Amino acid sequence: MAGSSTVLSDSSLISRLDRTLLPIERATALLSGLAAFSLMFLAAYSVAGRQLDRTFLAPLFDSIGLMDGPLPGYVDYIETLMPLIAILGVSYVQREGGHIRMDILVGRLHGRALWLFEFITVLCMLILVVALVWGSWAHFDRSFDCARPLCSRDSSIDIGIPIWPSKLVVPVALAVLLARLLLQLAAYGRAFVLNVASPAAVPLIQSVAEQAAAEAEQLKEDSK
Amino acid sequence: ATEWNVSVWGKRRAFTEHVEKLAELVSEKTDGEFTMNISYGGLSKNRENLDGISIGAFEMAQFCAGYHRDKNRVITVLELPFLGVANLEEEVAVSSAVYNHPAATDEMAQWNAKLLMTSPMPQYNLVGTGTPRDELAEFEGMRVRATGGIGEAFKAVGAVPTSVTSSEAYQAMESGVVDTVAFAQHAHLSFGTINRAEWWTANLNPGTVNCPVVVNIDAYESLSDAEREALDSSVPEALDHYLSNYGQLLKKWDEVLEEKGVEKVELSDEVIAEFRAKAADPIRENWIAEMESQGLPGQELYDLVVKTLADHRGGS
Amino acid sequence: MSEIQIGLWVTGGMLVLVVLGMRVAFAAALAGFVGLVWLRWSGFGYDPARFGKALEISVKIAGQVPHSKVSSQALSLIPTFILIGYLAYYAKLTSALFEAAKRWIAWVPGGLAVSTVFATAGFAAVSGASVATAAVFARIGIPEMLAAGYNKRFAAGVVAAGGTLASLIPPSAILVIYAIIVEQDVGKLLLAGFIPGAFSAVIYAGLIVAIAVIFKSVGPPVTGFTWRERLVSLPPALPILAVVVIIIFFVYNPFGEAWGTPTEGGAVGAFIVFVVALLRGMRFRQLLDALLETAKLTVMIFTIIWGVLIYVRFLGFADLPHAFADWIASLNSPPMVILICILLAYAVLGMFMDAIGMLLLTLPVVYPAVMALNGGENVAAADSAFGMSGPMCAIWFGILVVKMAEFCLITPPIGLNCFVVAGVRDDLSVQDVFRGVTPFFIADAATIALLVAFPAIVLWLPSLA
């Protein structure tokens, strides 16, 4: 399965573009992590509010207007956050080679043969992602109408908050992925044409030894 | 031959019997030329059935107005609390009046959808644990699982509407997260909330959800005359079948209450009137103002419901 | 071509793409998308003028799925469970747990390995992801075992196998996914995982002791801890207990008057681990790392979820699940034989596939078939083929397939846990780990056989709830 992988960099244009895209991707992933983190606070707040509201402290919290019973729309907020958590970092994971795949076959290939296979599978992904950007944009577009209050043409079940911001996350995340795939396609194509041994800007399957060395390095970092 | 895909959800139940019957009748009347393939959740998520109709993913679908009020503002008039609808026949009458109003047909046409028939649901009465609540003051602080307009109505009298999904409702009740749950009878039975209940409000009748069955306009218009005739003429029959089937379920409901020793709570007329004044009136006025501000005939729609109800009672 | 035939062709095409090394999530989504176009266009009689329309409808159907399918409160358990695992590492709960287990049980033959298994089981009670558990204990358990003179492969095998416990012992991301696919009560399923999970841990421990007794050099006992040392090792591990108690309160409602729903319980558990991590000196940078790691694993899992669900949406339009259920029901073999064949098929499939992907791909088709085999969704125990009611059968089958999925985590050639353990340790190759984990296949096979033969092991707890 997808073990860890490394991405090399050099002075080529492709590599420079890779390094331009990377901070954006890292930011999206971090945002996704932060959203997961906020989930935790949301639940803690809602549960604490509900429990405290049953105790003698209830009037106190009632008067400060915080934790006064369960959070209204708790489920709606979670459902709004989920696409952020689940999809936003999709390109970062692709950049790091983290999406699961079977590498029984590609793990045995080297050089041009390997770049050809990678080129073909990335091309297939690209076709799919173009379709999905279109489709998820259409999904967003159906819920968005600025002739209406809050531009909302689709609202959540409980407290009626607009859904379009959460639907917009998907085409945005997939558009970043599209840029990443174009870059990888160019990198693999170039590697195939020029017969490069270890191209920059794409995740390279590490040999076990390389992988272990990288992990040991990581552990040293951790223990600092 | 014409084959329609129909998107509903959950399992086959009283709530989907009119769709099943419609498919049967249409196929019979056209000698199998026009068939419907009913899918329970395989084609779409229930909250996206209207999207599916709009993009032409399937030709017919069921959804509930309260799932997404901004998608279907007009028909949410039917979900206002305390409309005074007393039984399923009245629910059918008010729904079809609203469905035929140009504001409703226009809004649905924006989704490429045509309203075909309603799925009449009885009033969402409460089951609860602890001492029965039959005074308005006793609703203060009550944790209730109720959504949409009904949730708002309970909030107006001091209760705390609590978000849990319907599949978590039983557990929420068992764990004390909620004291009461508002559902139609069939849902109290299928989600098991009746098993935790000590009492049931037989006549609170705070409101219900409105769940229409719609068809894709292009698909409807491309039917042959015979097929369209078969479809249109089958709607009343399908609804009759639904009503008689649901009637049996309601009979069973009374037996279940008795068997489980659940107390039937009858609220006095004064308490209900007080509840309506406190909850229904402000929510309705608010709703009308909001619709009017968006250029929709809120007042007219509400009046239509009231008038239809009066006519229906006068006529029957 | 019939819908069923299109379904089979598309499924075959997807498998080819997966073997060619396309990322599983995207291979499934592409297959689903192509299938949707094909199906729609065949409905239009392959009229070239209407290809564009078929394409547009299919694009829009597929484009709904990512947002639609991930916006679910129940699925929010997955990021939460993953986050707990990473935070627990920085809260030093994992090392405290291992230390306590070591001081109390390292004296038995293979004792450090047994400690590792019990520590992973304890950690499993707060962590929802097997892979994360294996990665953490490869860093903590393996060095200690090597220092005590353990066989390197054996030590690696213990960690890879112990890591799988996180998927059965609640909380468990994969049980949540199962519950969602088959629309069953998440709480009851999590509850049902508890005894089989503990049972697996005990079987692992028994196996380790037996191996250590027979092959003296594999895992020598470690002695010399005083009672004082043992007692002081307990308090640092206590927060785990607190989190477990909280999750128990939310998931199982032992006293009726409980605190909330499972989805809330997971998040509150994470909050407590977060507070402990802060108290134990977690730095801001470490928190960011934990969040980034959580995001990576979460996004990876969810990409598979929505990718596969695009394919499943296509299956829905092709009506394949029905066809398969009808076919299974029409077979004349005894239901138990069919069930065992299904489990064996999972074992084979699991050799080549990731666990979550495997469940998502197969359950929409296999689950209705198994339910039909038992006599239907609402069958009473007395009228059923397996001697249990429909809802109980759903729980039992869920635990069985999750145990199969765990099994896949340690089977070559794609046992993810083995790759992770090898990745963390520079002195171990993947082959070493696979060799070390071999005895645990046998333990797992025995566990599965017992769960099939005695469903009461699974169903006793949920039947009380």
Ligand code: NA
């Ligand atoms: Na776990």
Ligand code: NA
């Ligand atoms: Na495997």
